[in-house]
Amino acid sequence: MRLDVILRVVAKLFIPFILLFALYVQFHGHYSPGGGFQAGVIAAAAVFLYAIVFGLDRCKQVVPLAVAEAAVWIGVAIFAGTGLIALVLGWNFLDYTPLFADPVDAQYWGIFIVELGVLVSVTGAMVAIFYAFVLRGRQ
Amino acid sequence: MNGLIGTIVEHYNYWITIALMMMGLYIVVAKSNMIKTLIGMAIFQTTVYLLYLSPGKIVGGTAPITAKQFEVYANPLPHVLILTAIVVGVASLAMGLALTVRIYEAYGTIEEDDLVQMVDAEDRAE
């Protein structure tokens, strides 16, 4: 029996809950402490745990390097994109009112979309930085 | 004397925060290992966040999430500022560590005293 059985079993139990908690923190950012940055860092921590316990090769199959590096600019594009859409429609930059019908609703859903962009960008950035550090030592 | 004792009791937690900040500053200035300097910078930054958050707390208030049963809330503006500052801090820590790794690969050491001597020797050899 290998020596890391306890680590592997516990990690297999924990990682889905950590990812679920990250999504909970993201989507309940309107009603409880949370939001994009916290959720992005917690999701990145789940990926780090997977890489540490199961090895870097299996982690690179689950979260490829290209996906992590692409997520960095996709998140910024989502955020800046909602601002630019408002600019194109004739309103101010990052004004959420032209996107939806009711002005109060527009703020609510505008915050939702923007926090989603923040989540994607922060998770991608943290995982890409981690890969950069660890892959440097291997070659 | 009541004024002086009163002032000390009221400002006591600001002064402890400043003491922690000075310990972080001492690590940055005195230590020559680069990774310890970066850790000292992170310690300094977190004590600055504490100094910003302290005036926003209201005794008898609660976290700034509006609900029907609460009336007094803590000031939300320092929270927003510090949230941004924490993320910028970790970004600068990541860049600092990447630079440290490259310096180690180029010169073989991360102690600033040795590095200064090596760079001076290179400059004199030119």
Added chain:
Amino acid sequence: MGLLTLIAVVTVGVITVRNLFAVTVLFGAYSFLMASVMLVLDAPDVALTEAAVGAGVSTVLLLGALYLTRTEEAPPRNSPLVPAAVAVITGLILIWGTWDLPGFGLADTPVNTGVGQAYIERTYEETAVPNVVTAVLATYRGYDTLGEVIVVFAAAIGVLMLLRRLPAGSDEASSEEKEK
């Protein structure tokens, strides 16, 4: 405040311990205690971020950097008197600066009765979001949050530029070293 005393003890540990693995673990403990203090100061958003970022990502990045460099600090060579004097003098100047700050926890200070109070009153009517911090971060001060996401983006690009090895690229990597 017992938490702040614990934080001071951990910081003294960071100063004196020379094995950098131990210093990294102490830094994780420091972050966790700092998050607890922020929770006591009624800032749950900030406490969550500080705990996740400080004890999570920062510790892993420090371990990654220690993996690539060495993990023992050289013994100190310079005298610690001048930096200690600088720290003490700066601390005294700062303490003199905070003499006129309002007392801890009062509600009628200029800090707490200006814009912050207006945000608390207006947020639920204008955005239907109870969490004032998220609303201010994403709507009222959304431009600053865009700047913050761009800072994260720039940091990721910077680290990738410094540390990424090109895949098949022994040509480009070695020509980069010949340029130095």
